[in-house]
Amino acid sequence: MKFTDGFWRIRDGVQISYATEVRDVRAESKRFTTYASTKKVTRRGDTLNAPLVTVDCFSPAEGVVGVRVTHHAGKRRPGPDFALAAEAGGAGEVRRDDAATELTSGPLTLRLDADSGFGLTFLDAHGRELTRAGAKSTAYATTAEGAHHVLSRLSLGVGEHVYGLGERFTPFVKNGQTVDVWQADGGTSSEQAYKNVPFYLSSRGYGVFVNHPGAVSFEVGSESVGQVQFSVEDQTLEYYVIAGPTPKDVLGRYTALTGRPALPPAWSFGLWLSTSFTTSYDEATVTSFVDGMAERGIPLSVFHFDCFWMREYQWCDFRWDPEVFPDPEGMLARLKDKGLRVSVWINPYIAQKSPLFDEAAALGHLVRRPGGDVWQWDLWQAGMGLVDFTSPDARAWFQSKLKALLDQGVDCFKTDFGERIPTDVVWHDGSDPARMHNYYTHLYNRTVFELLEKERGQGEAVLFARSATAGGQQYPVHWGGDCWSSFEAMAESLRGGLSLSLSGFGFWSHDIGGFEGTPDPEVFKRWLAFGLLSSHSRLHGSTSYRVPWEFGDEAVDVARQFTLLKHRLMPYLYGAAAEAHRTGVPMMRPMLLEFPADPACRPLDRQYMLGPDLLVAPVFGADGDVEVYLPEGTWTHLLSGERVTGPCWRTERHGYDSLPLYVREGAVLPLAGDDSRPDGDWLEAPVLLVHPSGASDYAAEVTVPDAAGLPAATFHVRRDGDALRVTASGTDRPFTVRVPGGAEASGSGEVSVPVS
Structure with a gap:
């Protein structure tokens, strides 16, 4: 939100009060609080009829410094709030002298200079300024409509780039953009986003997380061109500056705070095929797709049933349409016999025609309006209500309906929607409706993911989720939403995925070929290569099927080639997945x-x-x-x-x-010997592609993980004159070593191969 009219003036109807002068500092061993007046105090009378801005400075974890700016502290705080993993008692150490107060936490220092007016400076381990909130950078503002906002501005250095803020399809570098963190179902061709995360990463080696689950407005060099401004309509604004020095270090600290991604099962990295969205299908159609893939030598890992596995006007009642699928248990068993996992589409809405609507309403499991009526509209499903996931009983009820599907043989769920959450409602736990708008998706996906972990076991749970906010990375996988079937939309999707990866999300997918419309064969074939070199890979569309033969024989060949390539790469890819799980660095x-x-x-x-x-x-x-x-x-x-x-x-x-x-110099790429499936035995005849550097002392190692992402075997590589020697630990099974130019050798224990 913009509060100024150019550089010199304030917008009509807006009043801004800036933290101007430090009037007091109260310090403890690990935190301090400063009280700033909003004008210069030259005489005692200036302290009357004038507000103070309270600024609390603390460190929840090593390398993270929090700043909480408050105008009036008495506002009720009904939640929800992000669940953050802070250290008990806090981290950091406070030091004071006559001129300044400093809070140091690991490689990050916050400095308050009291003598030069109110200002906060953030320094790295070498004393280099990362960013600062200088004069006129910490304030509260009121509008003509009576809204109260708190805002902060952090400086941008020359040439500094800003990234992240969720899955955004606008330009990758966010400088010059206004970004409103507010969940929306806007496709991939606008400034709206399904996954809004109030966190940005800077090319200078730090990140900023605004700890507010509701609407946060960012002006990234777009109001004051040398600053990032962020504001909330509230009495308090809390933000964390997160140290690097590298972008990976920032993501590691951020995901330690907000949650690391779970490790998806290895089978989920194979190819998913969908019925598509509004197409007509039955078991015969599904079988023809599955058998058609097998006949053409394209390995398939997951089959997904989209919306119309349920009866029209009754989403979600979690019941198979009996006219189309009279024997769901038998059908699922037949698909399992073909080696497939099964996914089904769900959303958090209960249509009025569904028998579950009356049941949920009677039990109090649907969100209500202030007068007590169930909130309803017709925009997606006729008369639909919204499950109230703030209620433990409603969560258990919802999970019980999904468990019946798991008992039938379903393996995972596509958790669609969750963005258009109303604010004129009352929540079971008394949550603030404005704060719940973005946060609802977190409760929705967590409810489903926790059921899968309970019923299928930890390490077997996986979603295909569309919406998310901060912390949602804990419940993978997320896909890029509704895009057009064009090269432009393909590029939009990649921008969104890369933006999301710099927002703490380790795994991401997209609809191969695009969702809306039917792609030209050229688009489909190019998107196949992109999709099968992504974290997760799904063929899905809206009104037309996405089986490769619909796009010609060459599309079949491309689908086969890149699916087999991904399977070959699985030891390497699953190692990267395990790293995302351990460290928060995305795939x-x-x-x-x-x-x-x-x-x-x-x-x-x-x-x-x-x-x-x-x-x-x-x-x-x-x-x-x-x-x-x-x-x-x-x-x-x-x-x-x-x-x-x-x-x-x-x-x-x-x-x-x-x-x-391209493979990076110095890399050792482990390849699976079996390319028929993504979750095979990766130590059965693996091939190590070694790309040594030219250094005489070149050495490297690579670990092949097991299904839990833990090391199953490690291969140590070193140059020995004109040869590479590769030694295995953790396995005595044969392996092959191959180097650029075609030289290779096989054996077990230790293998030597000539290298130029």
Whole structure:
């Protein structure tokens, strides 16, 4: 929200009171509070009829400093609030002298200089300024309509870039944008977002998390061009500055605070096929799709039933349409016999025609209006109500309906919707409706994910979720929402995914081929390569099927090739997934995450690193032309073997069976010996692709994980003259070592292969 009219004036009807002068500081060992007047106090009478701004400074965890700005402290706080993992008693240490008060937590220091007017400066471990809230940067404001806002502004350095703020489809670098953190079902072609996260990451090596689950408005160099402003309509604003020094360090600290991603099961990384959204289908249709994939040699891991597995006008009643699926248990068993997992679509709404509506209403499980009526509308389902997940009983009731599906043989759920949450309602636990609007999706996905963990076991739970907010990364996987079937929408989707990855989300997917409309074969084939080199891969559309043969024989070949490639890459990919689970570093990584010191990488949004060592640049045109940037080092194309020395920009042309897919110098890529499935035995005849550096003392190691993401075996690589020696620990089974140029050797225990 903008409060000023240009640089000099305040907007009509707005009054702003800035924290101007420090009047007192009260310090403890790990925190301090300062009281700032909103004008200069030159005489005792200036303290009368004048407000104070209270600023609390504390550290919830090492490397994180919190600032809480309050005007009136007596406002009722009904919640909800983000669940944060803070250290008991806090972290950090306060130091005071005559001129300043400092709070140091790990590599981050907050400095309050009392003698020069109110201001907060954040310093790194070397005393370098990261950002500051200087003069006229901490304030509260009132509008002509009587709304009360609290705002803060943090400085932007020259050339500083801002990223994140959720899954946003607008430009990847957020400088110059107004970003309103408010859940919306707006597709992928507007400034609205399904996944709004009040956290941004800076190219200077820090992050900022605004600890407010409701509407947060960010002006990223868009009101005051040298500052990021964030504001809330409230009496209190709390934000955390999170230290680096690297972007990975920032994400590690942020996800330690808000929650690390669960590790999805290995089978979920295979290809998912959907019935699509509003298409007509029955068991015969489903069987024809599944058998058609098998006949064409395209391995399928998950089959997904979208909306119309239930009866029309009755979503969600969690009952199979008996006219279309008269034998759901038998059908699911038959799909299981083909080696498939099964997913079904759900949402948190109960249509009035559903028998569950009266049941839920009578039990008090639906959200109500202030007068006691059930909140309803017709926008999605006729007369639908909204499950009140703030009620423990409602959560248990909802889970009981899903458990019946799990008992039938369903394995996981696509948790659709959850964005259009009303604010003219009363919640069971008394939550503030404005704060609940964004937070509702967190309760929804947590309710479903916890059931899956309970019934299927930890490590077997996985969702396909559309909406999320801060902390939602704990319940993967999330997909990119409703996009068009075009190259432009394909690029939009990637921007959104990379933005989400810099917001703490480790896993992300998208609709291969696009959702709305039917893609041209050229779009579909290019999207296949992109989709199967993403964290998770799903064929899904709106009004038309997405089976590859609908788009020609070449599309079948492309689908087969890249599905088999992903299966081969699974030991490497699951290692990257386990890293995301342990550290919060995402699988799909913007280039700046791996190469933060390379300024050319900072704006790149049409290529990414898949894990630490694979560079992927999707092709966004039918002619196959693509620009790709290779950072410093020697890169080897995984498919062709071509070697290129960076840093350099390249324009390449690729057929549908290829794209820029480069392996980083020094990398050891473990490949599965069996490419028929994503969750096979990865120590059965694995192949190690070693891409050594030219250094005489080159050494590396790679770990092949087990199904729980834990190390199953480790391979140690070292250069020994004109050979590479690879030693295995944790396994005595045979393996193959291969180096660029085609040299390879096989054995067990220790293998030596010549290298130039």
